[in-house]
Amino acid sequence: MENILGFEIPLVIFILLPAITSFLLIGIERLLKVSVTKKVISHLVALTASLLDLTLAILFGMELLKSPSSNPLITETTILVLRADLTSGFFIFIFTLIHAAVCIYSINYMHEHNDLAHFYAILFAVVTGLNLIVLVNDYFTMFVAWEGMVLCAYAMVGFYRSRESSEAGFKYLMMSSAGSLLYLFGVAFLYGIAGTLKFDELTLLDPLTESSILYIAILCMIIGFGVTAAIFFLNTWLPDAHPAAPPPAHAMLSGIIVIGGTYGILRVIFTVIPVNMAEIGGTFQGSVWSNLLIILGILTSLQGNIYALIQFMRKDPQARNLKRIFAFSTISHMGYLITGLGAGNILGIGGTLFHALNHAAAKGVLFMITGYLIYSTGSYYLDHYKGLGRRDPLIGICFTIGLFSLASIPLTGGFWSKLMIILGLFNNKNPIIGISAGLLTLFITFFAAVGYLWLIWYLVMKESDQDEKYIIKFDAMTLNNSGFMKLSIVSLTIFVLILGFFPTVIVNFAIKAASALFP
């Protein structure tokens, strides 16, 4: 197996590189005095490491795509057993992509902060945790990686130490910990029944007899992941926590951390549930688990869209916060992902993977633009951003493209992936659930698209109000220092466009990854 570098990329590098960078950044923070030089050094270290990470992830993905066998790569080190299949490669690509964009963006956005290096260190620690989650080979290590990652996410939410961010971070911490512990409880039961927690050994097990306890174990695991994956009403922390974080961190939280939960559910589908299913002689598709995930997904997307609608109707002081609207939109997209997982066939799972990428990229663009607006106007509220397209056409175009992708307008990435998910649902073995869920998803998509298009009209097309109260001038001083922000926004937008017009390579990757999951 040869790639451009001429050698195989070791899996450990995806954990070691961000981890070492993280420690390095903490060292910089501790050892150097506060000065411009220190900031520049932190920027340089973070930028280099994140871009290196992204390059390695792309090379690794190509390596995996070229390899003829679909068996996972397994690397045994002294402390860890790492395992990578195409799905892990795909997720690592998403993580590093958003991470690199956020790092470029933070060069401008976080420059004013004195504990800048700490912020970068947290970002890298999150990526370490996420990479570890998709690379581990057993459920307990996954728990440890999970807690490590989520711990940094709490710190990210509470980074400003302000009133809102402390409150949001505390709530996020409490609820997410309760979820993780429920997951650990499920893992304990799984260990008790199966005697092992390794993925490859679990799939080889004989059908288990104690099915009702296994049911509880699986449910605990799904609910535990579901708290992070923002399932129906397990997500009350999300709309509080995401807007409270700094905008670059918000892009990370909304784009990739929630996807970690989706990955966990995907693992449960392909390692634990088949053990249970083999007993009945069925497959996951069309089973009660598949129906559960489809129903939960539909309810979640419905809930997200309804709450986003409510945000438009709000009249109270902190009304119509753009970040909060996007947080609810994240919930609805998590619903589509769960629905796609529930479809349980290659199209559905491939569509889920592809949609995760599309959502992460589009949401990345939108949150970075929101951050740009906050940075330049100093306001958090939707009404103050009116006339965005007229003041700043470039950003307006990027905003429109990002929203188009979220609204699944044809010829954007979001359209192709939503199409794959809906086709997967139509092809589900249980036609009644599948077809009605597909039609419902279509219905929800149409109505959500109306909301997104309204947002485009309100922010990009419309002229700014003549009422002085609502006009906040763009701060010319700060805008001069926004080159890296624009670079990051525009390059991610170009990526979104590429996903829309030339989806072939990525769709191939997703489909291949999904088909490799099936035995």
Place this chain on the structure above:
Amino acid sequence: MQIFTINQLEFIFKPWFLVFLIPIVGALISVIIGRVHYKLQTAFSISTIGLSTIFSLFLLTQATWEEYIIHFFPSGCTNGVISYFDTSIVIDPLGIFMAVIASGLGFLIAIFSIDYMKNDEALTRYWFFLQLFVGGMVLLVVAGDLIFLYTGWKIVGVCSYFLIGHYFHKSEPQRSLAIKSGIKAFLMTLVGDIALLGGLGILWLELGTVNIFQIMSGFLTLTQSLQVLVALLIFVGAVGKSAQFPLITWLSSPESIDIDAMQGPTTVSALIHAATMVKAGVYLMSRFFFVFAIANIETFYLVMAFIVAITAILTASSALVSNDIKRVLAYSTVSQLSYMFLAICIAGLSFLDLDYDVGYHAFLGAQFHILSHAIFKALLFLSAGAIIFSLHHERNIKKMGGLFQELRIIAIPMLIGIFALSGIPPFNGYFSKESVLGAAWELFLTRGTMAPLALLLFMLGIVTAGLTAAYSIRLYILVFMGEKPQKLEIRKPGIFMTSVLVILASLTLVSGFLARIITSLFDQMQTYFYIGDSSFSHIFSHYELVLFPSIHTIVPTLLTLTCITIGALCSYFLYRNGAKEILFIRKNVFLRTLQTIAKEGFYIDHFFQWCQNGIMNIFWSLRKLQSGNLNYNFALIGFVSVVIIMIFLIF
């Protein structure tokens, strides 16, 4: 999954596509021309629609019932993914007939709008969407595949939305009404659109092709339940577009709410919401008739007959008591649309009973009624538009009266239209109604298993015919007879208006006698009806539409004529004295309540509004679940988890 695999892109230019490309491209060009001069823009827009009319008339001479399909992509590159997008148009009389109606009436109405829209502030928008609408409608009816079909379906929906909301630049009460009406129409038809998309999606997924003829030959391979599901979904799509029960209210809502498609300009109401677009539902059911002829389940037809019956009776009685001239016509449109659905229903029922000849006659009746209704309803709407124009935007018929002397040039064409709508011989409405009701009677006479349902539908048809005659005569008398109110100022309609009215009136007179041509167009259509089974080879008997009934059809004709006469005479004797209110209805509590209920559109729209408010309130109260209190949130998580686990342990 390769998306682009066109090896040799040899796009041969095909003139057939001009029939819908001219208006669509013309719409884009007219925007640029509008920057130069607005009169030039008007002339250009009318000429594109006229060219489209000429093209479709030419295609009518070319149309055959053989599978005359023209593919969009050349045959060399229809492999790979392109085969999913194998778009084509089909040239058969069923579609081209509708294309002629759409573009021809579009042309006449465009000429009418020269006068009617003279002082409008947003002419560019008006002409853009009018042309786009004609292009979309022609695209919809000539489409030979699901992609073109659905594209045209959505284009006409979007054009309808924009044209209903055309007056959103006006001052306040009219502005918000226009905006709300547009959104209401769009959302209510969206329900049908999504159902239709689901039905078409199932066909494509199961049969792997988008070509309608391939779908037709492969349809029998589907399972029974899927066939019924497809039939239901397509029927819901048709119901949404054609404003049948319970989605009536986007086309005509009661006066107390007044949010409906009639908020647009009257020319738009004439073209889109009376003559062409609302018939897209009927066209869809005719095009996918093989689905309904096979959907072998009586429940489906019971549902359909129920919806048709409810719609026809409810809207006809609402039309009887409404006071807005456009609203009466809108209710009448819905009622006549359910006549066409009734014909399709009869056709499907007779195919189930294997009475192919009767089915063929009913199918033909539906097509014929589409034509005659398009002509006379366009005439009526345009006359109404001319009256509204002359009376400076007065729409209430209670405030009109005695206009015959001054507006004779409108009154006489409108009288012809009213007679045609009532079904009085020898105007075209008589022939088409006669053929629909005759087919229902024939099905009853065969004494098959469906005969009771057929009799029921026939009774419904004649009752509706009576009501139709009553409300149309009432409308005419209230507007043109009696005494003229004092304060009424009158301006004369322009020359373009009156000439269009005269042309349409003469068409109304003539087209009834064109029946022979129309029946001969549809004579060879058994190839279309092979219903998935290529060995099916029934030669339909030639169907003659005749002015005077033969012995065979004397009973239904006499029954229908009796009903029409009773309705017309009642209305005439009640209103002939120029009475605006009828005393005995006002005195009788029961009758008065009935009148109020009918006037409020049987509270269907009120019910929708109640639902809407209720749902918004529920959404708003859902907000309390996001309380921000940590304890509640934990309780919520615990509750959801316990519910999920309990559901699992129980099942």
Place this chain on the structure above:
Amino acid sequence: MNSYLRSITDFEIILALSFIMLLIGMYGLCTKRSAIKIIMALEILVAAPNLAFIAFGFTQSTTVDPQTQTFVIISLSVGAAVIGLALAFIRNLWKHFGTTNVDAYTTLKG
């Protein structure tokens, strides 16, 4: 003692205890107003799966299963880290709100 009671082993007692601790923890999270008490409830919740691991350690081998013990030690340390961060958050919250009552922390809602 009848046969039913005799069949209850140490394993089942410990497992039942872990279930009870889970319920106690959830109860504490749902009802306690003080942030500190909520953290104590979370601490109980941390103990519940660990106890379950211990219980299942009996069934997996005749002697003590070393794997479960490793699991327990690692997850306890992870739990300690989480609690530490939670205490840091409470300090910040106390600074801003002047109270540790979670009912006060409701600026973000709806």
